[in-house]
Amino acid sequence: MVTVQNLTMRYGNRVLFQDINLKLDRNKRYGLIGANGAGKTTFLKILSGEINEYDGEVIIPKSNKVGVLGQNQYAFEDYTIMDAVLYGNKRLFDAIKEKEEIYATGDFEDDAVNNRLADLEVICVEEDPTYEYDVNIAKILENVGIEASLHHNLMSTLDSADKFKVLLAQVLYPKPDVLFLDEPTNNLDIETISWLEDELQRHEGTMVVISHDRHFLNAVVTNILDVDYQKIREFTGNYDDWYIAANVMAKQLELDTAKKEKEKEQLEAFVRRFSANASKARQATSRQKQLEKLNIEDIKPSSRRDPSIVFKAARVMGDEALHIIDVNHTYSDGNEVLKDVTLKFNPGEKVALIGPNGAGKTTLLKIIMEEIKPTSGEVHWGATIESSYFPQDTADIIEGDGTLYDWLRAFDPKRDIAEIRNCLGRMLFNGEQQEKSVESISGGEKHRMMLSKMMLEGGNFLVLDEPSNHLDLEAIVALGEALHEFKGNVICVSHDRELLDAFATRIIEIHADGSLTDFEGTYEEYAEAKQSGSI
Known part of the structure; x- marks a missing residue:
């Protein structure tokens, strides 16, 4: 159990929340929600002990083992992947490493050395009674997509997405009594997220998780903690x-x-x-x-505002949309990600492009948008198509020292400034915020800026690469509704299943071996077909 008593947190004159009293019970899994900037991560850091400067008290029994999902992906660069996960149980890690050192260099004629070995063996038995820590760690790593052949490689050899998976394995391995998770689905593909949902549903302790993935929250949590009105309100349900x-x-x-x-x-x-x-x-x-x-008498309506996302095509589409013919792509390091890809997109189709990380989803979108040339093959757009693109690396594209409306107006200098300001307002940028420099805004704000740009462009074929990253739940819901109502074409890469379910009428999955599955129907229908083995 975690007890919060009279908790107040301020940053200068700003009060994030005050006089919070909560009891977080065993066998309950709490989803911590709230608008960006409301204080969700701050509250989680207070619970986990990472932040200590606050008024009030947080009580966690000392007998409880606490697990916190690490956010520093580069903290274990000189560790093997296996050791980085083992580090999640620091007491066992230290005992095993000291045993290894003694066996390598110790004087076994010395009684003190033998006594120390005996003490270390007791620790190992207490923490790993079955002596299967390596088997258990290997299983978790394989479940998050790290192949067995890599487990003894250094963490420095992994890309940032896989490093995060190792940190996830690290916090899950010790089976902590109290588990604090901040955005655990980041960088995970749909299959790994599904595995994580199953894993967390079996968690027997207390859990608090922040996530912008609605499907994940619905599948995992039993209670909601809503950060709003400078309060944190508890609600029973998902x-x-x-x-x-x-x-x-x-x-x-x-x-x-x-x-x-x-x-x-x-x-x-x-x-x-x-x-x-x-x-x-x-x-x-x-x-x-x-x-x-539902007992709704004590629930206030949220103070959060939903963005108003509306995509309207400025040009009517003809009979041809997009045709990809025999596209192959191999990067300079020899990594082949696309093999003989041939796809035809008819006018009005809304496509979800899914698959494991590294399969080539982003590469295909970049080829479609002519940002890179394929090793071989062709891409043919219909004559009436006007595309609009949401790239994955939005943070690198939206830069400079101009204001928000200056950045948008640069794409169309003749555009009426009132229309630009109105568009920004619909994405929840008020008049004062519109005067901010684009270099000072957050990742989530840059995503809302890119959506503003797409709305102003009026394209009839939308191409989006992970648009839900950094968006809060309200914005993701609004985006799903906007894509559903849009009259043109959509191709969207996302791991957010609720977003995909909101709009997609066709699912294309790129598999790790380069093969494709092309399915007519919703994402839910696709998932059911896969589960039944009919595809």
């Missing part, structure tokens, strides 16, 4: 339960006597629509029953 209740409450507060009947119909339509999107039609009845049982 993210969808909280979202429905918060929206119902917001709508109820808008009711007046003359509009009650009309608003009641709108409420029911909202529940039907949301249930169909989030949990699919067969669960709509269940969602309705949940809504009837």
